[in-house]
Amino acid sequence: MSTEFGKQLQVTQTPIPGLLVADIPVHGDSRGWFKENWQQAKMTAAGLPDFGPVQNNVSFNDAVGTTRGIHAEPWDKWVSVATGRIFGAWVDLREGPTFGAVYTAELDPSRAIFVPRGVGNSYQTLEPDTAYTYLVNDHWSPDATYTFLNLADESAAIEWPISLQNVEISAKDLAHPRLADVSPMPPRKTLVVGANGQLGRALRAEYDGVAGVEFATRDELNLSSPALDSARRWRDYGTVINAAAYTAVDLAETPAGRRDAWTANVHGVAALARIAAANRITLVHISSDYVFDGHSDAPSTETDPPAPLGVYGQTKAAGDAIVSTLPQHYIVRTSWVIGDGKNFVHTMASLAERGIDPKVVHDQAGRLTFTDDLARGIRHLVDTGAPFGTYNLTGSGAPTTWADIARTVFTHTGHDPARVTGVSTDEYFAFATGPVAPRPRNSVLDLAKLEATGFMPQDGGQRLADFLNK
Structure with missing residues (x-):
């Protein structure tokens, strides 16, 4: 023939x-x-x-x-x-x-x-x-x-x-x-790194009972270790979700904090990116509204150029740039994250119960993002095979301020919201005794690209009410 x-x-x-x-x-x-x-x-x-x-x-x-x-x-x-x-x-x-x-x-x-x-x-x-x-x-x-x-x-x-x-x-x-x-060949596995943090715990709950999903804490997988390349048989993994990060925004402005932030948010991410590139792994990287300066009145889109104001934002922007070079990646940019553990909502509820009347910033705008919603959105992108790239993922609904959120917490916990006094960012930090990181004044992120994949974020205000009712 x-x-x-x-x-x-x-x-x-x-x-x-x-x-x-x-x-x-x-x-x-x-x-x-x-x-x-x-x-x-x-x-x-x-x-x-x-x-x-x-x-x-x-x-x-x-x-x-x-x-x-x-x-x-x-x-x-x-x-x-x-x-x-x-x-x-x-x-x-x-x-x-x-x-x-x-x-x-x-x-x-x-x-x-x-x-x-x-x-x-x-x-x-x-x-x-x-x-x-x-x-x-x-x-x-x-x-x-x-x-x-x-x-x-x-x-x-x-x-x-x-x-x-x-x-x-x-x-x-x-x-x-x-x-x-015949024992069927299983699909390549998913690894969640940083599995003991707020997002890591939410990802544990989201993937509970799902075969082929593994979780690693920092003690179990240190991204700074020189032995990282041999820590796993990386060819067996199809997706790595990096929920590990340095998030102490204010401490990042100190010499020790700056070093730690760059180690975790840049060098650790670079190590994971190198492994992902070598093994055809999809890397899911969590970004932040802090990569923007927040000077625009419009919601930030995925294509807006970064302009971080402080060290934390600089390290997150650097990590984003590294991950963006990978053929298979999701950069999930979020803001104002609330989850299991210490957070702003719990702090306000505690102040209300203890009779303390707080002064809270009223000139920063954004939307709350709850970690279970963030985990759900990450899984949606991976499971549906959404086009690789950067996605904003926060709660939806009308933007709010930290002062408004504090008043909502007071109201839902049976306290007078008038006890919360709104102040400017400059006023709030005028008498700070420790390091203070500059904050973006507008942290609202545009959600159109995410919604086009079929994922509809839940209203941040409703999620806050549900969170407080629990």
Whole structure:
């Protein structure tokens, strides 16, 4: 069978999710032929994933009927015939509703296939001196998880062109288990870093009972450790949510605080970003309204340039810039976070109960963000495969001020809201005895981009009422 010349590059989805067949242009004449076996720009534009190959392998088979498989590896591969012709059979061996689904096709130099992680692949040569190449995006490791299926499995019922009784097969391939005995390959895992903080605890609750989600506290995974690269088998992770951060805004203005803030919010983030880039991990990074100066009267959008006023904001902006260079990332920018533990709402409630009449800033505008809503929004972006990039994620509704929030707390706890006195930021910090960080006066973030993904943030005022009623 001769190779077909002059095809247009075309990618077709098979019944197995992510298993993609590609027709490849082959240019030939009396001298032979030429093709671009992998051309990143053209092929990704046609619909193939930019899977980041790191190794090119060649399998040569001198006899018709040589049969290999069925092997499912923990990496993606791009299989293309160099010479000859093969029959391929692919079986989905991943956890999920398509486990056991089968697809078969013939491949020649003008037809290739992208095989996603966990899909079993097998090949039978149909011509002598057949060679096929496969690009893979990971290196073989004895610690990796591999899954196998018997070539003669009755459930898969693959119709081999040449009977398996009459072909060359290795004893190892003949010994693979039937489908009923196969342990499906799990998806790549999710790791939550900083799992004991306010957001970390909310993420624990959000992912409670979800298989494949792991949590690490600072004691269990120190982002500043020189051993971070070997702390996990990072290729097994598909997503890392970094809930670890230095958030002592005022202390960041001191020499020790400045060092600690840069260590956690920049150097730690850079270490995670390096690991994410090397292992094709989606990194979820939490940003802050403090990256803006708050001088604009309009809500800040994701594309507004950063203009941090203090050290904390500078470190967050630097971390954002690092993460933005990753192909797979979500920068989730939030503000005025309230969660389990010490926070402004609890402080105001305590003052009300103790008979203390506070002075609270009334010239800073924003919206509250509750950590359970923040965790829910993060999971939404990851689970729905929203386009990578930066998203503002806060509560919705009318902007408010810290003084208004304090009065709401007093009211809901049965105290007179008139006990709260509104003061300017300058007045509030005029008599401060410790370091004070400059604050953005307008912390309102535009939510349109997030809402376009299908996630509707809850009204901050209603969430505050619910929080206080608990």
